Amino acid sequence: PDERTLGPDAEEAVQSCITAAAELDEDALQRTLRRAAALLGVPRFLEEVAAPLLHTLGEAWHSGAATPAEEHMTSAVLRRVVESAMVSMEVGDEAPLVVVATPEGERHEIGALMA
Numbered sequence: 667p668d669e670r671t672l673g674p675d676a677e678e679a680v681q682s683c684i685t686a687a688a689e690l691d692e693d694a695l696q697r698t699l700r701r702a703a704a705l706l707g708v709p710r711f712l713e714e715v716a717a718p719l720l721h722t723l724g725e726a727w728h729s730g731a732a733t734p735a736e737e738h739m740t741s742a743v744l745r746r747v748v749e750s751a752m753v754s755m756e757v758g759d760e761a762p763l764v765v766v767a768t769p770e771g772e773r774h775e776i777g778a779l780m781a
Contacts, residue, residue, distance in 0.1 A: 676714035699747040
C-alpha cells in the first residue's frame with residue numbers, strides 16, 4: 667500500500683515494530699502487533715501494518731540495515747499474531763473454499779497467511 671494512505675495509528679505501529687525488532691524485543695513487538703490488530707481490525711491491520719512492516723524490514727535486511735535475527739523474530743511473531751487474528755474472524759457458512767500457496771522456493775509463508 668501507498669504509505670501516504672496509512673493512518674497515524676498504523677504508521678506509529680509500524681515504527682514501534684521496527685524499533686522493537688531492532689532491539690530484539692519480542693514482547694514489545696507482540697504487544698504492538700496485537701494492539702494494532704485490535705484497534706484497526708484484521709483487514710486494515712494486514713494492509714496497513716503487517717504488509718508495510720514486512721516490506722520495510724525486508725528492504726532493511728536486503729540492504730544490510732537489519733539482521734537475519736530481526737527478520738526471523740519479526741516473521742515468527744507476526745505469524746503468531748496473524749494466525750490468532752484470523753481465528754477471531756467470522757466466516758459465513760456459504761463462504762467459498764480457498765486454497766493459497768506460495769511460489770516454489772519461497773521460504774516464507776506469511777504472505778499466504780495474509781491472503
